Amino acid sequence: MKRILYSILISGLVMTSSCKKFLDTSPTDFLSPKNFYRNEADINAALNGVYDVLGKSSTYGRNLYFELDVADDSFIALSSWTQDAGLYNYNPSDLKITDTWTAMYNGINRANMLLENISKASMDPAKKRAAEGEALFLRAYYYFILANNWGNVPLKLTATASASEVNFPNTPYKTVYQQIVADMEKAADMVFPIANYTYGSRVTQSVVWGILARVNLKMAGAPLRDASRYAEVKKWAEKVRAAGHSLNPDYKQVFINMCQNKYDTKEVIWEVEFGKKNGTQDEEGSVGSINGIAANANIGYSYGAKHTTEKYYNSFDDNDLRRDWNIGPYSYDTNGGRVAYTNIQIYNRCDAKWRREYETTLPKFNGTTSINFPLLRYSDVLLMLAEAENEMNGPTQTAIDAVNEVKRRAHGKTLNTLELVKSVTITNGGTTTYTSAPTVTFSGGGGTGAVATAFLSAGKVTAIYLTNPGSGYTSAPTITFSGGAGSGAAAIAVLTKIASSNFDLTQAETTTKEDFRAAIRKERSLELGYEGLRRFDLIRWGQFYSTMKNLANEITTTAPASYTYAAKSAQNVSEKDTLFAIPALELSLNKVILQNKGW
Structure with a gap:
């Protein structure tokens, strides 16, 4: 030292x-x-x-x-x-x-x-x-x-x-954790409530309670495996819940806010702030620069150096709105335009949770960014509550409701029973004269909020990326295209009753404690991917080594030849790598x- x-x-x-x-x-x-x-x-x-x-x-x-x-x-x-x-x-x-x-x-x-x-x-x-x-x-x-x-x-x-x-x-490990808990419990009665602040970088009561839940969850898992700690997890998570926190109804907006120096302390309870002072970089943040979608200076330089595995991509269902936000569905061309990926290009896709195209603080530096990083989100608290409750009492309604709250947001489920736009089908790509992507507009149908982006190939509209399904539609809205120096493009909206469809946990997922345990663990992966918690979760569940070895086998046998190197980390892992x-x-x-x- x-x-x-x-x-x-x-x-x-x-x-x-x-x-x-x-x-x-x-x-x-x-x-x-x-x-x-x-x-x-x-x-x-x-x-x-x-x-x-x-x-x-x-x-x-x-x-x-x-x-x-x-x-x-x-x-x-x-x-x-x-x-x-x-x-x-x-x-x-x-x-x-x-x-x-x-x-x-x-x-x-x-x-x-x-x-x-x-x-x-x-x-x-x-x-x-x-x-x-x-x-x-x-x-x-x-x-x-x-x-x-x-x-x-x-x-x-x-x-x-x-x-x-x-x-x-x-x-000794146990002694360190006893000190951690003692200090945090003392601090919980000393710091101010989160309502005292309009920003999320300060340690508040909600922060201490939420991290105490995480600490106790770790103590309940490997290597201590002290099951008595699950009651502490539930206690602290319920304190956060009672403090009035809630999920942002739009999953992607949670991360766009971080790119734009906006705060939503109902959802993002604690975050690390990065910013600029006097026109220079004030901190060494690389959020969206080392990860994010690979981009040049037209967007804001990003290495795009962390890519998804096919295993992770396939773990999402097709209606899960988190998939195409966590995992980039497009790349950028040299002019900063979006180029949609095909279904077979999964290993090309970047960790896209933080995208520099949304970064508003200027100038944008090549090596660093002003994008914040989340340390504790309310969805994590809900999932910790569910995990602890299940381990103590099995799949109770309290635990099921907590997971369903996260799943509903992930599928665009709202309180109404009207329809959302599920997809957009192109009926005419238009002339071959488009020089830039035209603007896509939705009108009529009794609803609002649908947003989509057009993609071009050889001067024609060839793909539509739905970024917001909107809500409240009673019939398919009309789609029009404008700008881009072309004409003739046409498309129709395909609706689905996402708002009333059942994306909640199924009976098969909640029949036994073991079934529900698997469902909770999957939901943590889908919701919290790329937020510095996956290795932590796998190790405390005692699954890190076996999971990585299975991944190595999957990549080496199924990945394109150009991406077999993606198995390096998993191949190198040994039992010692839990520390x-x-x-x-x-x-x-x-x-x-x-x-x-x-x-």
Whole structure:
């Protein structure tokens, strides 16, 4: 830990701004605790430094949802890569592993410094109490990330006083988790309700309750397998539910909002903010740049380096609106136009949850973005509630209703019983003179809200991509095309009673606890894909190794020859990969820490 400790001591309290809603500036002088922590401004500056860790490229700027969350829903589409943490082919000197470990302990030390000195500050007592609770929670959250990924990690609850403090033994996994729960439960009574804020980057009661549900769900699974924790999961999830949270009726809008610096704290309870200050990139966010749909600068540069697996694509039913949002249904041409994929091009398709075409903050940089990343959504809380309830009591109505709430949103199910537009059938592609995609307009039919995009090939309209099915139609609306320098295109709308069709759980999915368990696990994959939670889920269910080996076999036997490299990560996985290697640098300096098994 010497590298960590030296960097802490050298940096002192010089901390950059990431939680921009409550602090727009940060101290520029090297200050000691004796001369700091005097007032509210000092406390906010120190607290901002604790939050700052969330926005680093080593955490949610990139690593924790890209290289460190490769599972069965995606693969790193960089065929030239042969060695990397994301390929499960690396050694303990890997920089991404080292940097994430270091970032977590930097955050912990900053929290410890604040907790030890906050009593000195003269400020409003309620605000002081909330700041202390936020620091306490964040310290626990950073330990949660460490324990999830590295197991028995050193537990240090005091600030570093000297660079000679380097020898810290592994703390038993159960002890670390007991501390995490104790800190979070204490923080829950200290921080403010989410209603106090109009943005989602602050730690609030809803955040603490929701993450406590996640922590306890992990404790109920591998490796602790403490089934008594399911009652705690239910308790904390129900507190979130009672706080008035709800799902955004439009799944894709949840992620468009993140691209546009808009907040919906009813659904997105906690998110990492990325932004710009004085025309430059303020944080190292790569959301939509390393992942997203591959694009050039006309859209906003994206590597599109995380692609879907055919297994994940096929796990969605054809009426699930999440499929074509999570998984890109099109690519971009050199001018930024959309080019629809055919059904056989599944391995080409990118993780498309965050798309730079919706990013509104300018200028758009090539390597980084201003797009936020979600740490906790209400749909996750509903699914955690259902999982815990099922494990305790089987498929009760409470658990079934929670899953159905998520499934209904996913299928565009509304409260009315009228029809939606299911698809659009082209009856005439028009002349061959279209130079750009014409605008598609829906009118009549008694409903509203249907939206679609036209695609061209050789100057004709050849495909229609339905982006919103609308609602309330009593008859098929009329479709007209305008613009694009062409004419003659025609199409008809095909309706379906999605609003009244039964997309709820079937009887076969809820007959037994085992049936319902499988349904819940599938729903988590469909709903939360690419949000840094899939590997976490598979490991706590004890399914990571077997799932990855089955995926390797599927890809090598069914994928196109050009994409057989997509099996690399799954082929390389071994039993030891449920934990990452403790960094070699840590081992070289900390003489009492032990490496994880198999490394």
